[in-house]
Amino acid sequence: MVAEYRMRTSLQILKNESVPYLPFFLSEAGGHINFALTDDVTGNTIQTMTAATKLLEAMRRNPLDWRIEQLQTVARQHGIDWRQKGSSHCVFIRSDGQTLPVPAHRPTKPVYVKKFVELVRGD
Secondary structure (H helix, E strand, C coil), X not given: CXXXXXXXXXXXXXXXXXXXXXXXXXXXXXXXEEEEEECCCCCCEECCCCHHHHHHHHHHHXXXXXXXXXXXXXXXXXXXXXXXXXXXXXXXXXXXXXXXXXXXXXXXXXXXXXXXXXXXHCC
């Protein structure tokens, strides 16, 4: 019953039909339907965090004991390419051409994690 109501109201929202207030909104952009939560009191959008965003914040707070695979996960979600073909270093390449070589040893040293966070944030 709840799933039916949600589906029906979602379709009504997409068709611009009037529906009772719901604490989320749907929008269509680039052929994808975007879902966002809103605060029921102020109507402000609540930011959702992906696993990669949470990892990036955790790296920023504590740059100790991270693996290269975790850095690659964050890079993938933020549109940063990397190359590592049989070498001991992983080179992260941002879209503007800035690069950051990181040794692929475990754990990754904090200085490289800090530089990686700066690279992802665009600093």
